[in-house]
Amino acid sequence: MRRNLLRVRSIFAPRPGFATLGLAERQPRGHTDVVPHDPGQRREISFLFDLFAASHRVRALLGQTMAEAGLRPDEYAIYSAVQVAGTLTISELARMAGIPLTTASDYVRTMATRGHARRSRNPADSRSYLVSLTEAGIAAHRAAQVGFTDAINRIRGALPIPERDLVRALHGLDDAVRQVLLELPVNAHRQPRAASGHRPQ
Numbered sequence: 001m002r003r004n005l006l007r008v009r010s011i012f013a014p015r016p017g018f019a020t021l022g023l024a025e026r027q028p029r030g031h032t033d034v035v036p037h038d039p040g041q042r043r044e045i046s047f048l049f050d051l052f053a054a055s056h057r058v059r060a061l062l063g064q065t066m067a068e069a070g071l072r073p074d075e076y077a078i079y080s081a082v083q084v085a086g087t088l089t090i091s092e093l094a095r096m097a098g099i100p101l102t103t104a105s106d107y108v109r110t111m112a113t114r115g116h117a118r119r120s121r122n123p124a125d126s127r128s129y130l131v132s133l134t135e136a137g138i139a140a141h142r143a144a145q146v147g148f149t150d151a152i153n154r155i156r157g158a159l160p161i162p163e164r165d166l167v168r169a170l171h172g173l174d175d176a177v178r179q180v181l182l183e184l185p186v187n188a189h190r191q192p193r194a195a196s197g198h199r200p201q
Contacts, residue, residue, distance in 0.1 A: 051173075061155075066147035070140055076148060078107045079133065079141040082117065087130040089122060098174075116140055 062073035071079060081096050082088065088096070094104035108131050111117035116137030122128045133141065156163060 061151050062148065065151040065154075066144055069144035069147045071144040073148075075107070075110075076141065076144045078104075079111070079116070079137065079144070082111075082131055082133050083138065083141055087120075087132040089125075089128045089130060091128065093131065111137060114140075 059073060062076075066073055066076065069076070078093070078097060081093055085092070085096070090104050090108055091101060093108070094101045097104065108117055108119070111131075111133075112119060114136070116134055117131055118134050119129045119131055122130050159166065
């Protein structure tokens with residue numbers, strides 16, 4: 001699964017010449033022309049706040065570049081995971097994407113309804129089934145890739161640091177978060193309630 005996770009990550013930070021997904025090749029450039037941030041923006045809250053803000057800006061950017069794609073950015077991510085894996089179980093998809101199993105099931109159900117995914121029996125485990133993209137699903141992913149490629153290449157052009165350093169940092173953060181999740185007690189994942197037993201207002 002570790003190998004599959006790294007392969008999925010490469011979709012969202014692909015290297016030049018990543019031919020299997022047909023991404024546009026990025027021209028070499030320096031990293032001296034830093035784009036300044038808003039001088040009024042506070043950036044000392046925490047790195048998790050920075051991640052929160054950046055993820056919402058990425059979502060807004062992809063929402064614009066992929067507006068006519070036929071797939072939402074989050075759907076494109078799921079299609080990409082299945083495309084790279086070839087075939088995988090819903091549990092594997094959930095782990096790779098970092099989403100709940102029920103959410104992964106909802107995505108697969110929608111994909112199957114559209115005719116974009118097929119489900120087949122898992123020969124290694126009769127209690128689960130394998131998911132893969134159909135020809136229509138591959139075509140839909142390829143069409144949505146145009147807007148995604150535009151966005152990621154624009155981001156690459158504005159990055160103030162080498163892409164490999166950014167990817168390494170993101171991998172390190174993901175590894176750290178997963179480790180902390182494993183160390184947390186089971187009840188720490190539940191929604192806290194007020195002492196009175198009522199939900200907090």
